[in-house]
Amino acid sequence: MNLNDGLKERRSIRKYRTDKVDKNLIENIIETARYAPSWKNSQTSRYNIITDEALKDKIADEATCGFEKNKNIIKNAPVLVVLSTVDKISGFNPDGSYTTSKGEHWQSFDAGICAQTFCLSAYSNGLGTLIMGIFDEDRVSELINLPQNEKVSALIALGYTDDKPKAPKRKDISEISRFI
Numbered sequence: 001m002n003l004n005d006g007l008k009e010r011r012s013i014r015k016y017r018t019d020k021v022d023k024n025l026i027e028n029i030i031e032t033a034r035y036a037p038s039w040k041n042s043q044t045s046r047y048n049i050i051t052d053e054a055l056k057d058k059i060a061d062e063a064t065c066g067f068e069k070n071k072n073i074i075k076n077a078p079v080l081v082v083l084s085t086v087d088k089i090s091g092f093n094p095d096g097s098y099t100t101s102k103g104e105h106w107q108s109f110d111a112g113i114c115a116q117t118f119c120l121s122a123y124s125n126g127l128g129t130l131i132m133g134i135f136d137e138d139r140v141s142e143l144i145n146l147p148q149n150e151k152v153s154a155l156i157a158l159g160y161t162d163d164k165p166k167a168p169k170r171k172d173i174s175e176i177s178r179f180i
């Protein structure tokens, strides 16, 4: 697959087939996602893979802030990835102070790059994904026993696609760019 085509063709998938996703395939995707750039190559993103139906349903029922759409998508997807970040490394000095005026911003920035790299790799491996930002961070952390020094950055649904959504309209180049 041509990279440029892949970048444009990947879509957010909200309907999945029931087929299970092989562990080796998920590891292949993570293998590629490791190549995402990060602050000082600190690689603070962690991929917590949930395939257990009971745990996935619990996250859907108890940690989606009452947002029914995400609840149903998590129940429907065969895999839920909790993307977490080892706290206070990306954007921080060794003494714990911020390196720049942007404070904690860089750790989310790194997580975003990892999320997209993961989703693109999944797409090139024939799988669909959805990044979800609406979730109860404390409840997700509790339910998966997340290490104390990590924060939940995003949830990502993963599975074989059962939908062919059209690309939502993109803004015009002139709206989003300035040649200064």
Ligand SMILES: Cc1cc2nc3c(=O)[nH]c(=O)nc-3n(C[C@H](O)[C@H](O)[C@H](O)COP(=O)(O)O)c2cc1C
Residues within 6 Å of the ligand: 010, 011, 012, 013, 014, 069, 070, 130, 131, 132, 133, 134, 167, 168
């Ligand atoms: C940070 C972030 C959070 C998002 N959160 C949600 C969400 O909670 N639920 C959802 O259905 N879609 C969510 N989306 C998906 C966006 O709606 C989607 O990417 C956008 O509409 C563009 O569609 P496309 O991904 O198919 O190009 C999120 C996307 C991003 C990047």
